[in-house]
Amino acid sequence: MIIAVDGPVAAGKGTLARRIADKYGFKYLDTGALYRAVGLSLLQKGQDPNAEDLAVEAARNVADISLADPELRLEHVGNAASIVAANQGVRAALLDYQREVAEHSPGAVLDGRDIGTVVCPAAEVKLFVTASAEVRALRRFDELTAKGEDVKLAQVLSDLKERDARDQGRASAPLAKAEDAHLLDTTKLDIEAALDAAYEIIEKHLPTKT
Ligand code: DC
Secondary structure (H helix, E strand, C coil), X not given: CEEEEECCCCCCHHHHHHHHHHHHCCXXXXXXXXXXXXXXXXXXXXXXXXXXXXXXXXXXXXXXXXXCCHHHHCHHHHHHHHHHCCCHHHHHHHHHHHHHXXXXXXXXXXXXXXXXXXXXXXXXXXXXXXXXXXXXXXXHHHHHHHCCCCCCHHHHHHHHHHHHHHHHHCCCCCCCCCCCCEEEECCCCCHHHHHHHHHHHHHCCCCCCC
Protein backbone atom coordinates (compact mmCIF):
# COMPACT_ATOMS: atom_id res chain seq x y z
CA MET A 1 0.00 0.00 0.00
CA ILE A 2 1.36 3.40 -0.92
CA ILE A 3 0.46 6.63 0.86
CA ALA A 4 1.53 9.80 -0.96
CA VAL A 5 1.83 12.95 1.13
CA ASP A 6 2.47 16.09 -0.91
CA GLY A 7 2.38 19.78 -0.12
CA PRO A 8 4.36 23.02 0.11
CA VAL A 9 7.27 23.71 2.44
CA ALA A 10 6.50 23.70 6.22
CA ALA A 11 2.90 22.51 5.87
CA GLY A 12 3.58 19.75 8.41
CA LYS A 13 3.69 16.90 5.91
CA GLY A 14 6.98 15.44 7.21
CA THR A 15 5.69 15.03 10.76
CA LEU A 16 2.38 13.66 9.50
CA ALA A 17 3.99 11.22 7.09
CA ARG A 18 6.44 9.91 9.71
CA ARG A 19 3.69 9.38 12.28
CA ILE A 20 1.46 7.63 9.71
CA ALA A 21 4.33 5.30 8.75
CA ASP A 22 4.97 4.47 12.44
CA LYS A 23 1.33 3.71 13.12
CA TYR A 24 0.94 1.24 10.25
CA GLY A 25 4.49 -0.18 10.30
CA PHE A 26 5.18 1.21 6.82
CA LYS A 27 8.51 2.38 5.39
CA TYR A 28 8.92 6.18 5.38
CA LEU A 29 10.78 8.19 2.76
CA ASP A 30 11.30 11.95 2.96
CA THR A 31 11.89 12.62 -0.74
CA GLY A 32 12.84 16.25 -0.03
CA ALA A 33 15.91 14.84 1.73
CA LEU A 34 17.02 13.31 -1.59
CA TYR A 35 16.97 16.72 -3.29
CA ARG A 36 18.65 18.23 -0.24
CA ALA A 37 21.35 15.53 -0.41
CA VAL A 38 22.04 16.43 -4.04
CA GLY A 39 22.21 20.14 -3.16
CA LEU A 40 24.48 19.50 -0.18
CA SER A 41 26.80 17.27 -2.14
CA LEU A 42 27.36 20.09 -4.67
CA LEU A 43 27.82 22.74 -1.97
CA GLN A 44 30.36 20.58 -0.14
CA LYS A 45 32.44 20.35 -3.30
CA GLY A 46 32.17 24.10 -3.87
CA GLN A 47 30.01 23.48 -6.96
CA ASP A 48 27.11 25.62 -8.17
CA PRO A 49 23.65 23.99 -7.73
CA ASN A 50 22.76 25.56 -11.11
CA ALA A 51 25.45 23.47 -12.83
CA GLU A 52 23.09 20.98 -14.49
CA ASP A 53 25.48 18.13 -15.40
CA LEU A 54 27.18 18.15 -12.00
CA ALA A 55 23.78 18.03 -10.28
CA VAL A 56 22.68 15.02 -12.36
CA GLU A 57 25.96 13.26 -11.51
CA ALA A 58 25.35 13.90 -7.77
CA ALA A 59 21.76 12.60 -8.11
CA ARG A 60 22.99 9.33 -9.65
CA ASN A 61 25.13 8.81 -6.54
CA VAL A 62 22.46 9.81 -4.02
CA ALA A 63 22.44 6.33 -2.40
CA ASP A 64 25.96 7.11 -1.10
CA ILE A 65 24.81 10.16 0.87
CA SER A 66 23.40 9.82 4.39
CA LEU A 67 19.84 11.11 4.54
CA ALA A 68 20.25 11.53 8.31
CA ASP A 69 22.96 14.24 8.03
CA PRO A 70 21.68 17.19 10.15
CA GLU A 71 23.27 19.58 7.63
CA LEU A 72 20.52 18.60 5.20
CA ARG A 73 18.06 20.61 7.28
CA LEU A 74 19.90 23.95 6.99
CA GLU A 75 18.09 26.75 5.15
CA HIS A 76 20.77 27.31 2.50
CA VAL A 77 20.75 23.57 1.72
CA GLY A 78 16.94 23.78 1.26
CA ASN A 79 17.47 26.57 -1.23
CA ALA A 80 20.08 24.56 -3.15
CA ALA A 81 17.62 21.62 -3.11
CA SER A 82 14.93 23.78 -4.63
CA ILE A 83 17.32 24.75 -7.46
CA VAL A 84 18.43 21.18 -8.28
CA ALA A 85 14.78 20.05 -8.05
CA ALA A 86 14.01 22.14 -11.14
CA ASN A 87 16.57 20.10 -13.11
CA GLN A 88 14.79 17.45 -15.20
CA GLY A 89 17.85 15.16 -15.25
CA VAL A 90 18.05 15.20 -11.45
CA ARG A 91 14.35 14.32 -11.13
CA ALA A 92 14.73 11.44 -13.58
CA ALA A 93 17.81 10.12 -11.75
CA LEU A 94 15.91 10.06 -8.42
CA LEU A 95 12.74 8.46 -9.77
CA ASP A 96 13.76 4.77 -9.70
CA TYR A 97 15.06 5.02 -6.14
CA GLN A 98 11.78 6.55 -4.93
CA ARG A 99 9.66 3.93 -6.74
CA GLU A 100 11.77 1.12 -5.30
CA VAL A 101 11.12 2.36 -1.75
CA ALA A 102 7.41 2.74 -2.56
CA GLU A 103 7.21 -1.00 -3.29
CA HIS A 104 8.20 -1.85 0.28
CA SER A 105 5.91 -4.42 1.92
CA PRO A 106 3.46 -4.04 3.67
CA GLY A 107 3.46 -0.40 2.66
CA ALA A 108 5.29 2.89 2.29
CA VAL A 109 4.62 6.53 3.01
CA LEU A 110 6.46 8.99 0.77
CA ASP A 111 6.32 12.72 1.31
CA GLY A 112 7.28 15.35 -1.22
CA ARG A 113 5.88 17.55 -3.94
CA ASP A 114 5.09 15.19 -6.83
CA ILE A 115 4.49 11.79 -5.20
CA GLY A 116 0.78 11.62 -6.03
CA THR A 117 1.19 13.17 -9.47
CA VAL A 118 4.43 11.69 -10.88
CA VAL A 119 6.31 9.26 -8.63
CA CYS A 120 3.35 7.10 -7.52
CA PRO A 121 0.28 8.15 -9.49
CA ALA A 122 -1.40 4.86 -8.53
CA ALA A 123 -0.93 5.38 -4.75
CA GLU A 124 -3.92 4.04 -2.80
CA VAL A 125 -4.09 7.16 -0.61
CA LYS A 126 -3.04 10.67 -1.60
CA LEU A 127 -2.97 13.52 0.87
CA PHE A 128 -2.24 17.11 -0.14
CA VAL A 129 -1.22 18.89 3.05
CA THR A 130 -1.19 22.66 3.06
CA ALA A 131 -1.59 25.74 5.30
CA SER A 132 -1.51 29.50 4.78
CA ALA A 133 1.92 30.99 3.97
CA GLU A 134 1.81 33.03 7.20
CA VAL A 135 1.16 30.01 9.42
CA ARG A 136 3.82 27.95 7.62
CA ALA A 137 6.35 30.80 8.00
CA LEU A 138 5.60 31.09 11.71
CA ARG A 139 6.09 27.32 12.21
CA ARG A 140 9.38 27.42 10.31
CA PHE A 141 10.48 30.52 12.27
CA ASP A 142 9.77 28.75 15.61
CA GLU A 143 11.66 25.67 14.40
CA LEU A 144 14.71 27.68 13.31
CA THR A 145 14.85 29.84 16.45
CA ALA A 146 14.53 26.70 18.60
CA LYS A 147 17.66 25.45 16.82
CA GLY A 148 19.41 28.72 17.68
CA GLU A 149 19.35 30.14 14.13
CA ASP A 150 19.19 33.94 14.06
CA VAL A 151 16.34 34.65 11.61
CA LYS A 152 13.65 37.30 11.09
CA LEU A 153 10.02 36.26 10.56
CA ALA A 154 9.60 38.61 7.57
CA GLN A 155 12.65 37.03 5.91
CA VAL A 156 11.39 33.49 6.58
CA LEU A 157 8.03 34.43 5.02
CA SER A 158 9.61 35.95 1.93
CA ASP A 159 11.98 32.96 1.47
CA LEU A 160 9.03 30.59 1.83
CA LYS A 161 7.01 32.46 -0.80
CA GLU A 162 10.01 32.41 -3.12
CA ARG A 163 10.39 28.64 -2.60
CA ASP A 164 6.65 28.09 -3.20
CA ALA A 165 6.87 30.04 -6.47
CA ARG A 166 9.88 28.02 -7.63
CA ASP A 167 8.27 24.65 -6.66
CA GLN A 168 4.94 25.52 -8.30
CA GLY A 169 6.33 27.29 -11.34
CA ARG A 170 8.95 24.83 -12.58
CA ALA A 171 8.26 23.06 -15.87
CA SER A 172 9.17 19.59 -14.60
CA ALA A 173 6.82 17.94 -12.04
CA PRO A 174 5.69 21.17 -10.36
CA LEU A 175 4.10 21.09 -6.92
CA ALA A 176 0.42 20.40 -7.55
CA LYS A 177 -2.48 18.62 -5.91
CA ALA A 178 -3.33 15.38 -7.73
CA GLU A 179 -6.98 15.38 -8.81
CA ASP A 180 -7.71 12.40 -6.59
CA ALA A 181 -5.78 13.71 -3.56
CA HIS A 182 -7.54 14.60 -0.31
CA LEU A 183 -6.89 18.19 0.71
CA LEU A 184 -5.76 18.58 4.32
CA ASP A 185 -5.51 22.24 5.34
CA THR A 186 -3.59 22.42 8.63
CA THR A 187 -3.83 26.22 9.05
CA LYS A 188 -6.12 25.81 12.05
CA LEU A 189 -5.16 22.26 13.05
CA ASP A 190 -2.48 21.14 15.46
CA ILE A 191 -0.57 17.96 14.65
CA GLU A 192 -2.92 15.63 16.56
CA ALA A 193 -6.01 17.05 14.85
CA ALA A 194 -4.30 16.83 11.44
CA LEU A 195 -3.34 13.21 12.17
CA ASP A 196 -6.91 12.32 13.15
CA ALA A 197 -8.13 13.76 9.86
CA ALA A 198 -5.46 11.81 7.95
CA TYR A 199 -6.24 8.51 9.75
CA GLU A 200 -9.93 8.90 8.96
CA ILE A 201 -9.08 9.11 5.24
CA ILE A 202 -6.54 6.26 5.35
CA GLU A 203 -8.78 3.84 7.28
CA LYS A 204 -11.26 3.91 4.41
CA HIS A 205 -8.56 2.60 2.06
CA LEU A 206 -6.91 -0.04 4.26
CA PRO A 207 -7.25 -3.59 2.98
CA THR A 208 -9.86 -5.38 5.10
CA LYS A 209 -8.42 -8.10 7.33
CA THR A 210 -9.74 -11.63 6.71
O1 DC B 1 10.45 19.25 1.58
P1 DC B 1 11.84 19.88 1.55
O2 DC B 1 11.87 21.31 2.00
O3 DC B 1 12.84 19.05 2.28
O4 DC B 1 12.25 19.87 -0.01
C1 DC B 1 13.42 20.49 -0.47
C2 DC B 1 13.22 20.90 -1.93
O5 DC B 1 13.13 19.73 -2.74
C3 DC B 1 11.96 21.72 -2.18
O6 DC B 1 12.26 23.03 -2.62
C4 DC B 1 11.25 21.01 -3.29
C5 DC B 1 12.08 19.87 -3.67
N1 DC B 1 11.31 18.63 -3.74
C6 DC B 1 10.77 18.26 -4.97
O7 DC B 1 10.91 19.00 -5.93
N2 DC B 1 10.11 17.09 -5.11
C7 DC B 1 9.94 16.28 -4.04
N3 DC B 1 9.28 15.13 -4.21
C8 DC B 1 10.45 16.66 -2.78
C9 DC B 1 11.13 17.85 -2.65
